[in-house]
Amino acid sequence: MLIATNAIVLKRIPYSDTSLICRIFTEDWGKVTILAKGVLRPKNVTGALLEPVNHIHIQYYNKSNRDIQILKNANFVQQYPKIRNDLSRIILGLAIVEIIDKATLDCNPYPVLYRLGWRVLDKLNDETQNFWLVFAFFLYQLSIRMGFMPNLKNCSKCLSEMSQGGIDNYTGELVCAKCVTQSQILLEENSFTLLQKITGLHLDDLQTLTIEKNSIFNPIRFLDIFTSFHIEGLKRVRSMEMVRNLINEENNKST
Template identity: 35%
Template structure:
Protein backbone atom coordinates (compact mmCIF):
# COMPACT_ATOMS: atom_id res chain seq x y z
CA UNK A 1 0.00 0.00 0.00
CA UNK A 2 1.38 3.45 -0.88
CA UNK A 3 1.80 5.87 2.03
CA UNK A 4 0.77 9.52 1.63
CA UNK A 5 3.66 11.82 2.66
CA UNK A 6 4.13 15.56 2.76
CA UNK A 7 7.12 17.85 3.21
CA UNK A 8 8.48 21.26 2.36
CA UNK A 9 10.96 20.92 -0.50
CA UNK A 10 13.24 22.77 -2.88
CA UNK A 11 13.05 21.82 -6.55
CA UNK A 12 16.53 20.76 -7.69
CA UNK A 13 15.89 19.65 -11.25
CA UNK A 14 12.94 19.06 -13.56
CA UNK A 15 12.81 17.15 -16.83
CA UNK A 16 9.99 16.63 -19.28
CA UNK A 17 8.61 13.12 -19.43
CA UNK A 18 6.28 11.75 -22.09
CA UNK A 19 4.01 14.33 -23.74
CA UNK A 20 2.51 15.86 -20.64
CA UNK A 21 4.38 14.80 -17.50
CA UNK A 22 7.35 16.05 -15.48
CA UNK A 23 9.93 14.20 -13.43
CA UNK A 24 11.13 16.35 -10.55
CA UNK A 25 14.07 15.91 -8.22
CA UNK A 26 13.33 17.47 -4.84
CA UNK A 27 15.35 18.12 -1.71
CA UNK A 28 12.68 17.59 0.93
CA UNK A 29 13.04 18.79 4.48
CA UNK A 30 11.67 15.57 5.96
CA UNK A 31 12.99 12.84 3.68
CA UNK A 32 16.04 14.24 1.87
CA UNK A 33 16.38 13.91 -1.88
CA UNK A 34 13.32 12.36 -3.52
CA UNK A 35 12.32 11.98 -7.18
CA UNK A 36 8.66 12.29 -8.09
CA UNK A 37 6.58 12.22 -11.24
CA UNK A 38 3.84 14.77 -11.82
CA UNK A 39 1.53 13.11 -14.31
CA UNK A 40 -0.14 15.49 -16.73
CA UNK A 41 1.64 18.49 -15.15
CA UNK A 42 2.36 20.08 -18.53
CA UNK A 43 -1.28 20.13 -19.57
CA UNK A 44 -2.21 23.84 -19.56
CA UNK A 45 -5.34 23.14 -17.55
CA UNK A 46 -3.30 21.86 -14.61
CA UNK A 47 -1.30 25.07 -14.33
CA UNK A 48 1.34 23.56 -12.03
CA UNK A 49 4.36 23.20 -14.34
CA UNK A 50 5.58 26.65 -13.20
CA UNK A 51 5.56 25.61 -9.56
CA UNK A 52 7.66 22.53 -10.24
CA UNK A 53 10.79 24.35 -11.45
CA UNK A 54 14.14 24.94 -9.78
CA UNK A 55 14.81 26.69 -7.42
CA UNK A 56 11.25 26.94 -6.09
CA UNK A 57 10.49 26.40 -2.40
CA UNK A 58 7.25 24.44 -2.24
CA UNK A 59 5.20 22.02 -0.18
CA UNK A 60 4.68 18.65 -1.82
CA UNK A 61 2.26 15.82 -1.18
CA UNK A 62 3.16 12.48 -2.72
CA UNK A 63 2.34 8.86 -2.59
CA UNK A 64 5.31 6.81 -1.39
CA UNK A 65 5.93 3.16 -2.19
CA UNK A 66 9.03 1.44 -0.77
CA UNK A 67 11.41 0.12 -3.41
CA UNK A 68 10.19 2.50 -6.08
CA UNK A 69 12.74 5.00 -7.49
CA UNK A 70 10.13 7.54 -8.55
CA UNK A 71 7.24 8.44 -6.30
CA UNK A 72 3.95 9.92 -7.45
CA UNK A 73 3.29 13.60 -6.76
CA UNK A 74 -0.30 14.32 -5.83
CA UNK A 75 -0.23 18.04 -4.95
CA UNK A 76 2.17 21.00 -4.69
CA UNK A 77 1.99 24.60 -3.65
CA UNK A 78 4.37 27.49 -3.06
CA UNK A 79 5.85 28.14 0.38
CA UNK A 80 7.65 31.28 -0.73
CA UNK A 81 7.52 32.89 -4.17
CA UNK A 82 10.89 34.20 -5.23
CA UNK A 83 9.53 37.00 -7.39
CA UNK A 84 12.90 38.80 -7.32
CA UNK A 85 14.79 35.87 -8.85
CA UNK A 86 12.84 35.38 -12.04
CA UNK A 87 13.59 38.72 -13.63
CA UNK A 88 17.20 39.07 -12.54
CA UNK A 89 19.83 37.10 -14.43
CA UNK A 90 22.60 37.16 -11.80
CA UNK A 91 20.23 36.25 -8.98
CA UNK A 92 18.64 33.40 -10.88
CA UNK A 93 22.05 32.13 -12.03
CA UNK A 94 23.35 32.13 -8.42
CA UNK A 95 20.21 30.32 -7.26
CA UNK A 96 20.64 27.67 -9.97
CA UNK A 97 24.29 27.14 -8.97
CA UNK A 98 23.17 26.69 -5.36
CA UNK A 99 20.53 24.05 -6.16
CA UNK A 100 22.69 22.21 -8.67
CA UNK A 101 25.49 21.98 -6.09
CA UNK A 102 23.02 20.65 -3.54
CA UNK A 103 21.73 18.10 -6.03
CA UNK A 104 25.28 16.83 -6.56
CA UNK A 105 26.12 16.86 -2.85
CA UNK A 106 23.22 15.04 -1.22
CA UNK A 107 22.13 11.44 -1.50
CA UNK A 108 18.65 10.01 -1.95
CA UNK A 109 16.48 9.66 1.15
CA UNK A 110 19.11 11.19 3.45
CA UNK A 111 17.49 14.16 5.22
CA UNK A 112 19.69 17.02 6.36
CA UNK A 113 17.66 19.74 8.14
CA UNK A 114 20.61 22.14 8.42
CA UNK A 115 21.27 21.97 4.68
CA UNK A 116 17.58 22.50 4.08
CA UNK A 117 17.69 25.68 6.18
CA UNK A 118 20.89 26.75 4.40
CA UNK A 119 19.41 26.42 0.91
CA UNK A 120 16.07 28.04 1.76
CA UNK A 121 17.69 30.99 3.57
CA UNK A 122 20.18 31.41 0.70
CA UNK A 123 17.33 31.51 -1.84
CA UNK A 124 15.39 33.91 0.37
CA UNK A 125 18.31 36.37 0.62
CA UNK A 126 19.18 36.06 -3.07
CA UNK A 127 15.57 36.98 -3.77
CA UNK A 128 15.62 39.96 -1.41
CA UNK A 129 18.95 41.72 -1.99
CA UNK A 130 19.85 44.10 -4.78
CA UNK A 131 23.62 43.60 -4.64
CA UNK A 132 26.13 41.30 -2.87
CA UNK A 133 24.78 38.35 -4.88
CA UNK A 134 28.21 36.71 -5.20
CA UNK A 135 28.84 37.14 -1.46
CA UNK A 136 25.61 35.31 -0.64
CA UNK A 137 26.53 32.50 -3.03
CA UNK A 138 30.00 32.27 -1.45
CA UNK A 139 28.47 32.14 2.03
CA UNK A 140 26.30 29.24 0.82
CA UNK A 141 29.22 27.38 -0.77
CA UNK A 142 31.42 27.71 2.30
CA UNK A 143 28.68 26.50 4.65
CA UNK A 144 27.72 23.71 2.25
CA UNK A 145 31.34 22.52 2.39
CA UNK A 146 31.30 22.75 6.20
CA UNK A 147 28.07 20.78 6.52
CA UNK A 148 29.42 18.08 4.21
CA UNK A 149 32.48 17.77 6.48
CA UNK A 150 34.89 19.64 4.20
CA UNK A 151 35.15 23.05 5.82
CA UNK A 152 38.45 24.55 4.66
CA UNK A 153 41.26 25.24 7.12
CA UNK A 154 41.79 28.96 6.53
CA UNK A 155 44.16 30.15 9.23
CA UNK A 156 47.07 27.73 9.30
CA UNK A 157 48.95 25.86 6.58
CA UNK A 158 47.62 22.34 5.98
CA UNK A 159 51.17 20.98 5.88
CA UNK A 160 53.46 22.90 8.27
CA UNK A 161 50.75 24.42 10.51
CA UNK A 162 52.18 27.95 10.35
CA UNK A 163 49.77 30.92 10.19
CA UNK A 164 49.10 31.95 6.58
CA UNK A 165 49.05 35.41 4.97
CA UNK A 166 48.74 33.84 1.55
CA UNK A 167 47.60 30.35 0.59
CA UNK A 168 47.48 28.13 -2.47
CA UNK A 169 45.07 25.25 -2.95
CA UNK A 170 47.26 22.19 -3.31
CA UNK A 171 45.76 20.04 -6.06
CA UNK A 172 47.30 16.83 -4.74
CA UNK A 173 45.81 17.07 -1.25
CA UNK A 174 42.99 19.64 -1.57
CA UNK A 175 44.50 21.57 1.36
CA UNK A 176 45.41 25.24 1.61
CA UNK A 177 49.16 25.55 1.97
CA UNK A 178 51.53 28.41 2.71
CA UNK A 179 53.92 29.68 -0.03
CA UNK A 180 56.82 27.75 1.52
CA UNK A 181 54.98 24.41 1.32
CA UNK A 182 53.26 25.15 -2.02
CA UNK A 183 55.44 27.48 -4.11
CA UNK A 184 53.82 26.40 -7.40
CA UNK A 185 50.95 27.73 -9.45
CA UNK A 186 47.35 27.22 -8.45
CA UNK A 187 44.26 28.81 -6.99
CA UNK A 188 45.72 31.38 -4.60
CA UNK A 189 44.16 33.39 -1.79
CA UNK A 190 45.69 36.63 -0.55
CA UNK A 191 45.33 37.79 3.04
CA UNK A 192 42.13 39.74 2.28
CA UNK A 193 40.46 36.72 0.68
CA UNK A 194 41.52 34.49 3.59
CA UNK A 195 40.06 37.01 6.04
CA UNK A 196 36.90 37.35 3.96
CA UNK A 197 36.35 33.58 3.95
CA UNK A 198 36.96 33.53 7.69
CA UNK A 199 34.32 36.25 8.10
CA UNK A 200 31.89 34.28 5.92
CA UNK A 201 32.45 31.23 8.12
CA UNK A 202 31.61 33.15 11.30
CA UNK A 203 28.78 35.37 10.18
CA UNK A 204 25.04 34.79 9.86
CA UNK A 205 23.55 35.01 6.37
CA UNK A 206 21.44 38.00 7.40
CA UNK A 207 24.61 40.08 7.90
CA UNK A 208 26.57 38.87 4.86
CA UNK A 209 25.69 41.96 2.86
CA UNK A 210 27.67 44.08 5.34
CA UNK A 211 30.96 42.42 4.40
CA UNK A 212 31.44 44.20 1.03
CA UNK A 213 34.61 42.51 -0.28
CA UNK A 214 36.37 44.28 -3.16
CA UNK A 215 36.09 42.58 -6.55
CA UNK A 216 39.55 40.91 -6.41
CA UNK A 217 38.84 39.48 -2.96
CA UNK A 218 35.43 38.25 -4.07
CA UNK A 219 36.87 36.63 -7.20
CA UNK A 220 39.64 34.86 -5.27
CA UNK A 221 37.13 33.58 -2.71
CA UNK A 222 34.75 32.39 -5.45
CA UNK A 223 37.44 30.62 -7.48
CA UNK A 224 38.73 28.91 -4.36
CA UNK A 225 35.30 27.78 -3.10
CA UNK A 226 34.35 26.28 -6.44
CA UNK A 227 37.62 24.37 -6.75
CA UNK A 228 37.51 23.33 -3.10
CA UNK A 229 34.04 21.83 -3.59
CA UNK A 230 35.08 20.22 -6.89
CA UNK A 231 38.03 18.61 -5.16
CA UNK A 232 36.31 17.34 -2.02
CA UNK A 233 32.75 16.42 -3.02
CA UNK A 234 32.22 13.38 -5.22
CA UNK A 235 30.17 14.17 -8.29
CA UNK A 236 30.68 17.93 -7.95
CA UNK A 237 32.27 18.81 -11.26
CA UNK A 238 31.25 20.33 -14.57
CA UNK A 239 28.22 22.06 -13.15
CA UNK A 240 25.86 23.12 -15.94
CA UNK A 241 24.90 26.33 -14.18
CA UNK A 242 28.43 27.69 -13.63
CA UNK A 243 28.87 28.91 -17.20
CA UNK A 244 25.64 30.92 -16.97
CA UNK A 245 26.71 32.34 -13.59
CA UNK A 246 30.12 33.38 -14.97
CA UNK A 247 28.44 35.20 -17.84
CA UNK A 248 25.98 37.19 -15.79
CA UNK A 249 27.50 37.67 -12.31
CA UNK A 250 27.84 41.26 -11.24
Protein backbone atom coordinates in the same frame (compact mmCIF):
# COMPACT_ATOMS: atom_id res chain seq x y z
CA MET B 1 1.54 6.21 2.01
CA LEU B 2 0.71 9.87 1.44
CA ILE B 3 3.62 12.12 2.39
CA ALA B 4 3.38 15.87 2.98
CA THR B 5 6.61 17.84 3.22
CA ASN B 6 8.34 21.03 2.12
CA ALA B 7 10.85 20.77 -0.71
CA ILE B 8 13.23 22.64 -2.99
CA VAL B 9 12.84 21.79 -6.69
CA LEU B 10 16.22 20.67 -8.07
CA LYS B 11 15.52 19.55 -11.61
CA ARG B 12 12.70 18.87 -14.03
CA ILE B 13 12.52 16.71 -17.14
CA PRO B 14 9.50 16.69 -19.49
CA TYR B 15 7.84 13.29 -19.65
CA SER B 16 5.35 12.48 -22.41
CA ASP B 17 3.57 15.57 -23.77
CA THR B 18 1.92 16.74 -20.59
CA SER B 19 3.85 15.37 -17.63
CA LEU B 20 7.06 16.07 -15.72
CA ILE B 21 9.58 14.05 -13.80
CA CYS B 22 11.07 16.18 -11.03
CA ARG B 23 13.87 15.75 -8.58
CA ILE B 24 13.04 17.50 -5.33
CA PHE B 25 15.00 17.95 -2.11
CA THR B 26 12.51 17.37 0.70
CA GLU B 27 12.84 18.50 4.27
CA ASP B 28 11.91 15.13 5.77
CA TRP B 29 12.99 12.51 3.23
CA GLY B 30 15.91 14.04 1.36
CA LYS B 31 16.14 13.80 -2.41
CA VAL B 32 13.08 12.22 -4.05
CA THR B 33 12.04 11.77 -7.69
CA ILE B 34 8.38 12.36 -8.47
CA LEU B 35 6.16 11.99 -11.50
CA ALA B 36 3.76 14.91 -11.97
CA LYS B 37 1.07 13.69 -14.34
CA GLY B 38 -0.69 16.13 -16.63
CA VAL B 39 0.84 19.26 -15.10
CA LEU B 40 1.88 20.66 -18.50
CA ARG B 41 -1.71 20.72 -19.74
CA PRO B 42 -3.10 24.21 -20.42
CA LYS B 43 -4.78 25.72 -17.34
CA ASN B 44 -2.84 23.44 -14.99
CA VAL B 45 -1.09 25.69 -12.46
CA THR B 46 1.14 23.06 -10.87
CA GLY B 47 3.59 22.95 -13.78
CA ALA B 48 4.85 26.45 -12.97
CA LEU B 49 5.48 25.41 -9.37
CA LEU B 50 7.78 22.62 -10.39
CA GLU B 51 10.59 24.86 -11.65
CA PRO B 52 14.12 24.41 -10.30
CA VAL B 53 14.92 26.76 -7.36
CA ASN B 54 11.27 27.00 -6.22
CA HIS B 55 10.49 26.32 -2.56
CA ILE B 56 7.24 24.38 -2.37
CA HIS B 57 4.99 22.33 -0.13
CA ILE B 58 4.19 19.00 -1.70
CA GLN B 59 2.04 15.92 -1.18
CA TYR B 60 2.96 12.69 -2.92
CA TYR B 61 2.13 9.00 -2.81
CA ASN B 62 5.19 7.11 -1.65
CA LYS B 63 5.97 3.45 -2.19
CA SER B 64 9.39 2.48 -0.91
CA ASN B 65 9.85 -0.23 -3.57
CA ARG B 66 9.36 2.34 -6.33
CA ASP B 67 12.07 4.73 -7.65
CA ILE B 68 9.60 7.38 -8.78
CA GLN B 69 6.82 8.62 -6.53
CA ILE B 70 3.51 10.10 -7.70
CA LEU B 71 2.64 13.75 -7.08
CA LYS B 72 -0.72 14.53 -5.51
CA ASN B 73 -0.46 18.32 -5.30
CA ALA B 74 1.90 21.22 -4.65
CA ASN B 75 1.82 24.84 -3.41
CA PHE B 76 4.36 27.60 -3.03
CA VAL B 77 6.14 28.05 0.29
CA GLN B 78 8.05 30.99 -1.16
CA GLN B 79 8.09 32.51 -4.62
CA TYR B 80 11.34 33.95 -5.94
CA PRO B 81 10.48 36.68 -8.48
CA LYS B 82 13.72 38.62 -7.84
CA ILE B 83 15.78 35.53 -8.61
CA ARG B 84 13.81 34.79 -11.79
CA ASN B 85 14.06 38.35 -13.11
CA ASP B 86 17.81 38.77 -12.74
CA LEU B 87 20.20 36.80 -14.93
CA SER B 88 23.03 36.71 -12.38
CA ARG B 89 20.73 35.68 -9.54
CA ILE B 90 19.07 32.89 -11.53
CA ILE B 91 22.47 31.55 -12.62
CA LEU B 92 23.58 31.42 -8.97
CA GLY B 93 20.23 29.93 -7.90
CA LEU B 94 20.47 27.16 -10.49
CA ALA B 95 24.07 26.47 -9.43
CA ILE B 96 22.96 26.18 -5.78
CA VAL B 97 20.24 23.62 -6.54
CA GLU B 98 22.47 21.64 -8.91
CA ILE B 99 25.21 21.55 -6.27
CA ILE B 100 22.69 20.25 -3.70
CA ASP B 101 21.54 17.67 -6.24
CA LYS B 102 25.07 16.43 -6.98
CA ALA B 103 26.26 16.49 -3.36
CA THR B 104 23.42 14.39 -1.89
CA LEU B 105 22.21 10.80 -2.11
CA ASP B 106 18.63 9.72 -2.85
CA CYS B 107 16.22 9.24 0.05
CA ASN B 108 18.73 10.40 2.67
CA PRO B 109 17.47 13.29 4.79
CA TYR B 110 19.87 16.22 5.20
CA PRO B 111 17.79 18.62 7.35
CA VAL B 112 20.68 21.04 7.92
CA LEU B 113 21.51 21.24 4.22
CA TYR B 114 17.83 21.64 3.39
CA ARG B 115 17.58 24.59 5.77
CA LEU B 116 20.77 26.12 4.38
CA GLY B 117 19.35 25.72 0.85
CA TRP B 118 16.06 27.56 1.28
CA ARG B 119 17.52 30.21 3.58
CA VAL B 120 20.22 31.05 1.04
CA LEU B 121 17.64 31.12 -1.78
CA ASP B 122 15.51 33.51 0.31
CA LYS B 123 18.54 35.83 0.59
CA LEU B 124 19.24 35.52 -3.11
CA ASN B 125 15.71 36.77 -3.68
CA ASP B 126 16.41 39.84 -1.53
CA GLU B 127 17.58 42.74 -3.70
CA THR B 128 19.36 44.43 -0.82
CA GLN B 129 21.76 41.48 -0.53
CA ASN B 130 25.06 41.19 -2.37
CA PHE B 131 24.31 37.95 -4.22
CA TRP B 132 28.00 37.06 -4.59
CA LEU B 133 28.44 37.18 -0.82
CA VAL B 134 25.36 34.99 -0.41
CA PHE B 135 26.81 32.48 -2.88
CA ALA B 136 30.21 32.44 -1.15
CA PHE B 137 28.44 31.90 2.17
CA PHE B 138 26.54 28.95 0.67
CA LEU B 139 29.69 27.27 -0.69
CA TYR B 140 31.52 27.65 2.61
CA GLN B 141 28.60 26.39 4.73
CA LEU B 142 27.94 23.50 2.34
CA SER B 143 31.56 22.45 2.65
CA ILE B 144 31.37 22.46 6.45
CA ARG B 145 28.04 20.59 6.49
CA MET B 146 29.54 17.91 4.24
CA GLY B 147 32.47 17.56 6.64
CA PHE B 148 35.20 19.64 5.00
CA MET B 149 36.35 22.79 6.72
CA PRO B 150 39.20 24.68 5.08
CA ASN B 151 41.85 25.76 7.56
CA LEU B 152 42.17 29.47 6.83
CA LYS B 153 44.70 30.17 9.56
CA ASN B 154 47.55 27.69 9.38
CA CYS B 155 49.40 26.16 6.45
CA SER B 156 48.49 22.47 6.20
CA LYS B 157 52.15 21.59 5.53
CA CYS B 158 54.38 23.70 7.78
CA LEU B 159 51.60 24.85 10.17
CA SER B 160 52.84 28.45 10.10
CA GLU B 161 50.24 31.21 10.06
CA MET B 162 49.11 32.15 6.56
CA SER B 163 48.29 35.52 5.08
CA GLN B 164 48.57 34.30 1.51
CA GLY B 165 48.86 30.96 -0.19
CA GLY B 166 47.26 28.43 -2.51
CA ILE B 167 45.75 24.96 -2.70
CA ASP B 168 47.95 21.89 -2.53
CA ASN B 169 47.14 19.78 -5.59
CA TYR B 170 47.45 16.48 -3.73
CA THR B 171 45.65 17.16 -0.47
CA GLY B 172 43.26 19.88 -1.61
CA GLU B 173 44.19 21.85 1.52
CA LEU B 174 45.47 25.40 1.86
CA VAL B 175 49.22 25.90 2.04
CA CYS B 176 51.26 29.03 2.66
CA ALA B 177 53.14 30.98 -0.01
CA LYS B 178 56.37 29.15 0.88
CA CYS B 179 54.92 25.64 0.69
CA VAL B 180 52.79 26.12 -2.40
CA THR B 181 54.17 24.47 -5.53
CA GLN B 182 51.56 24.55 -8.23
CA SER B 183 48.12 25.81 -7.35
CA GLN B 184 45.11 26.53 -9.52
CA ILE B 185 44.65 29.68 -7.49
CA LEU B 186 46.76 32.07 -5.45
CA LEU B 187 44.99 33.73 -2.57
CA GLU B 188 46.33 37.12 -1.55
CA GLU B 189 45.91 38.68 1.86
CA ASN B 190 42.61 40.45 1.07
CA SER B 191 40.98 37.18 0.02
CA PHE B 192 42.07 35.48 3.24
CA THR B 193 40.67 38.34 5.29
CA LEU B 194 37.36 38.30 3.43
CA LEU B 195 37.04 34.51 3.69
CA GLN B 196 37.67 34.69 7.42
CA LYS B 197 34.98 37.36 7.76
CA ILE B 198 32.43 35.29 5.83
CA THR B 199 33.13 32.21 7.92
CA GLY B 200 32.51 34.11 11.14
CA LEU B 201 29.17 35.56 10.11
CA HIS B 202 25.60 34.39 10.49
CA LEU B 203 23.57 34.51 7.26
CA ASP B 204 21.38 37.31 8.64
CA ASP B 205 24.48 39.41 9.35
CA LEU B 206 25.97 39.07 5.89
CA GLN B 207 24.53 42.47 5.03
CA THR B 208 26.75 44.17 7.59
CA LEU B 209 29.78 43.25 5.51
CA THR B 210 30.85 45.93 3.06
CA ILE B 211 33.25 44.74 0.40
CA GLU B 212 35.08 46.21 -2.54
CA LYS B 213 33.60 45.19 -5.83
CA ASN B 214 35.33 42.12 -7.29
CA SER B 215 37.15 41.29 -4.04
CA ILE B 216 34.70 38.40 -3.61
CA PHE B 217 35.66 36.59 -6.82
CA ASN B 218 38.92 35.04 -5.67
CA PRO B 219 37.33 33.70 -2.47
CA ILE B 220 34.54 32.17 -4.60
CA ARG B 221 37.09 30.64 -6.98
CA PHE B 222 38.88 29.15 -4.00
CA LEU B 223 35.64 27.73 -2.52
CA ASP B 224 34.72 26.34 -5.95
CA ILE B 225 38.05 24.48 -6.24
CA PHE B 226 37.99 23.39 -2.59
CA THR B 227 34.45 21.96 -2.69
CA SER B 228 35.01 20.30 -6.09
CA PHE B 229 38.12 18.63 -4.71
CA HIS B 230 36.56 17.30 -1.51
CA ILE B 231 32.86 16.71 -2.09
CA GLU B 232 32.07 13.78 -4.31
CA GLY B 233 29.91 14.66 -7.29
CA LEU B 234 30.78 18.35 -7.43
CA LYS B 235 33.26 18.04 -10.30
CA ARG B 236 30.35 17.66 -12.67
CA VAL B 237 28.17 20.66 -11.80
CA ARG B 238 27.33 22.07 -15.23
CA SER B 239 25.82 25.34 -14.05
CA MET B 240 29.09 26.20 -12.25
CA GLU B 241 30.52 26.79 -15.74
CA MET B 242 28.03 29.63 -16.13
CA VAL B 243 29.00 31.00 -12.72
CA ARG B 244 32.69 30.95 -13.71
CA ASN B 245 31.90 32.75 -16.98
CA LEU B 246 29.89 35.34 -15.07
CA ILE B 247 32.83 35.96 -12.74
CA ASN B 248 35.20 36.36 -15.69
CA GLU B 249 32.83 38.81 -17.37
CA GLU B 250 32.49 40.88 -14.20
CA ASN B 251 36.26 40.92 -13.79
CA ASN B 252 36.86 42.00 -17.39
CA LYS B 253 34.30 44.78 -17.09
CA SER B 254 36.29 46.50 -14.38
CA THR B 255 39.81 46.10 -15.79
